[in-house]
Amino acid sequence: MWEGKYEIKIYNEPWKDIVSFVVMYREGMDTYCAQTSKLEFKKIDADNRKLVPLFELPKELADQFFKALAEALDEKDIKTDNDFKIKGLLDATKYHLEDLRKLLKLKE
Numbered sequence: 001m002w003e004g005k006y007e008i009k010i011y012n013e014p015w016k017d018i019v020s021f022v023v024m025y026r027e028g029m030d031t032y033c034a035q036t037s038k039l040e041f042k043k044i045d046a047d048n049r050k051l052v053p054l055f056e057l058p059k060e061l062a063d064q065f066f067k068a069l070a071e072a073l074d075e076k077d078i079k080t081d082n083d084f085k086i087k088g089l090l091d092a093t094k095y096h097l098e099d100l101r102k103l104l105k106l107k108e
Helices: 059-075 081-103
Strands: 005-013 018-027 030-033
Touching: 005 059
Parallel strands: none
Antiparallel strands: 005 018, 018 030
């Protein structure tokens, strides 16, 4: 049923001092753009703590949407704490292997 692809674009508009977030869905030759909305916060009533979702996605599209979002964030060079942990582990492994080469007197 859902054979299209999500695309997400994130770009700065410094003349407005805002960041724009565009969500598109492409299916065949057709392109759809999510409608404009503003992120608005409302105080949660102490008696009624029901959370209202910002938006909802069909289950079969959620993974694809979040993958597109992750790719858009990566294009903007926005990293998560987990990205930094992975980079740290890779760097540590690299230096550990260099030390092992020296200890084993292997050519680099």
